[in-house]
Amino acid sequence: MKKAKKKIKAAILIIGNEVLSGRTQDLNVSFISHWLNINCGISVDEVRIIPDIEKKIIFNVLDLSKKFNYVFTTGGIGPTHDDITSVSIAKAFKVKYEINKKAYSILERYYGKDKFNDERKKMSKMPAGSSLVLNPSSAAPGFKIKNVICLPGVPSILKSMAPNLKKYLVKGSVVISRSVNLNTVESYIAIELEALQNKFLNKVEIGSYPFFKLGRVSVAVVLRSANRTYLKLCEKQLKKIAKDKKIIILNK
Amino acid sequence: MKKAKKKIKAAILIIGNEVLSGRTQDLNVSFISHWLNINCGISVDEVRIIPDIEKKIIFNVLDLSKKFNYVFTTGGIGPTHDDITSVSIAKAFKVKYEINKKAYSILERYYGKDKFNDERKKMSKMPAGSSLVLNPSSAAPGFKIKNVICLPGVPSILKSMAPNLKKYLVKGSVVISRSVNLNTVESYIAIELEALQNKFLNKVEIGSYPFFKLGRVSVAVVLRSANRTYLKLCEKQLKKIAKDKKIIILNK
Numbered sequence: 383m384k385k386a387k388k389k390i391k392a393a394i395l396i397i398g399n400e401v402l403s404g405r406t407q408d409l410n411v412s413f414i415s416h417w418l419n420i421n422c423g424i425s426v427d428e429v430r431i432i433p434d435i436e437k438k439i440i441f442n443v444l445d446l447s448k449k450f451n452y453v454f455t456t457g458g459i460g461p462t463h464d465d466i467t468s469v470s471i472a473k474a475f476k477v478k479y480e481i482n483k484k485a486y487s488i489l490e491r492y493y494g495k496d497k498f499n500d501e502r503k504k505m506s507k508m509p510a511g512s513s514l515v516l517n518p519s520s521a522a523p524g525f526k527i528k529n530v531i532c533l534p535g536v537p538s539i540l541k542s543m544a545p546n547l548k549k550y551l552v553k554g555s556v557v558i559s560r561s562v563n564l565n566t567v568e569s570y571i572a573i574e575l576e577a578l579q580n581k582f583l584n585k586v587e588i589g590s591y592p593f594f595k596l597g598r599v600s601v602a603v604v605l606r607s608a609n610r611t612y613l614k615l616c617e618k619q620l621k622k623i624a625k626d627k628k629i630i631i632l633n634k
Numbered sequence: 635m636k637k638a639k640k641k642i643k644a645a646i647l648i649i650g651n652e653v654l655s656g657r658t659q660d661l662n663v664s665f666i667s668h669w670l671n672i673n674c675g676i677s678v679d680e681v682r683i684i685p686d687i688e689k690k691i692i693f694n695v696l697d698l699s700k701k702f703n704y705v706f707t708t709g710g711i712g713p714t715h716d717d718i719t720s721v722s723i724a725k726a727f728k729v730k731y732e733i734n735k736k737a738y739s740i741l742e743r744y745y746g747k748d749k750f751n752d753e754r755k756k757m758s759k760m761p762a763g764s765s766l767v768l769n770p771s772s773a774a775p776g777f778k779i780k781n782v783i784c785l786p787g788v789p790s791i792l793k794s795m796a797p798n799l800k801k802y803l804v805k806g807s808v809v810i811s812r813s814v815n816l817n818t819v820e821s822y823i824a825i826e827l828e829a830l831q832n833k834f835l836n837k838v839e840i841g842s843y844p845f846f847k848l849g850r851v852s853v854a855v856v857l858r859s860a861n862r863t864y865l866k867l868c869e870k871q872l873k874k875i876a877k878d879k880k881i882i883i884l885n886k
Binding site for chain 1: 658809
């Protein structure tokens with residue numbers, strides 16, 4: 383994996399009526415985002431969830447592909463009529479939608495010649511010129527074309543394929559984070575947090591997230607930075623603020 | 635609630651670095667989407683997740699506001715420095731960002747005059763001309779300006795506010811769904827599903843979603859329609875297909 387000096391930014395495009403309708407709870411955004419940061423130093427800066435409609439897939443793939451270093455799509459690469467991601471992306475990039483020979487032979491070996499029917503063969507069709515993302519759990523590969531990487535929607539299969547993505551990605555700086563959980567309410571520390579954020583502007587990103595635990599409101603203050611020294615310094619100063627204001631730190 | 639004849643479409647805009655980074659699992663999309671369909675006959679046709687960055691909030695609010703009947707935002711309306719949704723939306727619509735008197739008096743009553751500090755007062759600031767979405771659990775109201783409705787990010791609070799949204803929404807046709815879970819793999823029924831979809835084109839939307847249960851692959855075939863008669867007919871024909879192909883239906 384090559385390493386870039388600048389920040390590498392990605393978008394995720396979730397393709398699927400089942401997520402939009404609320405029937406299926408998406409689990410892929412948090413996995414991909416976390417995995418990309420930890421393993422590749424790539425940050426996800428936008429996510430879109432859209433229906434299985436060709437013109438919407440085309441528009442969003444092209445739009446995100448221009449705006450970000452990488453676009454990861456999930457869903458719509460299976461064998462049924464509602465799986466239209468691959469053909470739509472071929473149209474987006476104006477290339478043929480055709481059988482990928484390597485994918486074909488992988489699937490033929492997996493199913494056996496007898497059971498390799500036309501529906502299964504559909505899973506070897508992709509935009510011409512695609513590179514494969516191998517799938518160790520259910521064989522049907524994902525693919526990469528230009529800066530767009532297409533993955534399946536089933537979370538367990540997607541997870542199993544993640545290690546096979548690395549060779550296609552240029553590495554950025556990994557963002558490290560610390561969470562300091564305070565037994566207080568946001569409005570009691572808002573001024574101090576703003577001052578701390580201004581002090582560490584462009585060095586540490588400070589987020590504040592209320593949560594409930596055992597019936598009490600608490601605040602998770604999350605510090606994120608690509609620089610370990612700034613992060614530690616910021617964490618130290620945050621803990622000093624908590625001490626001065628007599629706020630109990632819940633995760634010392 | 636008024637009722638419209640045509641389809642009412644909405645977008646959800648999730649504003650928050652914590653969701654993008656993978657730290658927080660979003661739960662609001664599935665709730666809002668399901669709630670809007672069941673209670674208001676409104677379908678969510680696009681979701682975007684973006685960071686707490688003013689120009690991105692402005693761009694996406696205006697873009698989605700033009701494309702959809704309603705836009706629901708979540709997150710960024712609390713008291714801390716990273717809560718910039720309200721001020722950004724005021725800038726998007728070129729109106730003043732000012733104290734809403736009704737919100738101010740609600741919050742003053744809730745906290746009591748002594749504890750109503752400047753940070754808490756911030757939660758009463760919103761775009762001029764906003765209408766309130768009352769919050770029965772933690773007082774701080776959401777608001778509606780033009781066709782954009784701003785809600786908090788904490789799922790339990792958001793849920794408690796949902797009933798107070800209804801008066802602002804024009805009702806569309808509720809989409810009903812049936813799920814028929816088949817003990818088979820997608821590629822075994824792909825041809826028949828496509829034929830069934832073509833038969834019920836623009837009447838019933840058919841989706842096919844593989845899932846794992848007790849170590850076996852199965853397929854959930856989901857039928858969605860605003861018309862109960864078509865839905866029942868389609869379900870009957872799907873079950874006939876399963877019977878003819880000797881596929882066991884798991885949820886008879």
